[in-house]
């Protein structure tokens with residue numbers, strides 16, 4: 710890692726996002742989102758972005774959260790509330806974007822951003838609004854990363870072969 714000092718907080722208008730590197734061209738949409746859309750989405754309350762940021766305000770990792778829901782397709786049983794299993798959709802927060810600058814990968818920033826998000830969801834949302842799951846559409850390359858953080862792949866036929874696979878975390882189990 711080029712330098713080790715960073716901390717986590719919400720994205721601010723003056724943060725530097727232009728130097729963010731995503732590497733592989735398939736990750737370019739993540740960079741485009743950070744550089745062109747994240748601040749506007751935040752101001753418009755469409756999605757909130759939290760960043761790992763250096764002392765000189767360079768974003769080196771980010772996670773974007775938005776409201777969502779999950780269709781468990783009978784692939785998971787909510788054991789402590791059987792009535793909930795009768796609903797097609799259950800409440801969730803979606804990890805809409807997550808990326809760490811290539812120069813800082815493998816140093817724990819991705820998992821720290823996820824832990825931060827889960828703590829935020831539990832403390833601020835679960836406590837005040839019904840919300841049981843965290844969901845994400847994981848690129849196949851990122852499935853193992855999410856599994857290490859406790860996420861599971863939805864066990865449904867169509868979910869095994871798509872480019873983006875639905876993964877979820879039951880907040881009552883962490």
Ligand SMILES: CC(C)(COP(=O)(O)OP(=O)(O)OC[C@H]1O[C@@H](n2cnc3c(N)ncnc32)[C@H](O)[C@@H]1OP(=O)(O)O)[C@@H](O)C(=O)NCCC(=O)NCCS
Pocket residue numbers: 736739806807808809810813814815816817818819820821846847848850851852853854857
């Ligand atoms: C996926 C990503 C966010 C992980 O961030 P990171 O800071 O490099 O991850 P961490 O250092 O916190 O890694 C945590 C653990 O996951 C593992 N891991 C990280 N990326 C992985 C990957 N792509 N495949 C398998 N394991 C991975 C690490 O080895 C580490 O394992 P350990 O705890 O046993 O040591 C980062 O690689 C990235 O930005 N990738 C490109 C964009 C992307 O795929 N985003 C995901 C949403 S689709």
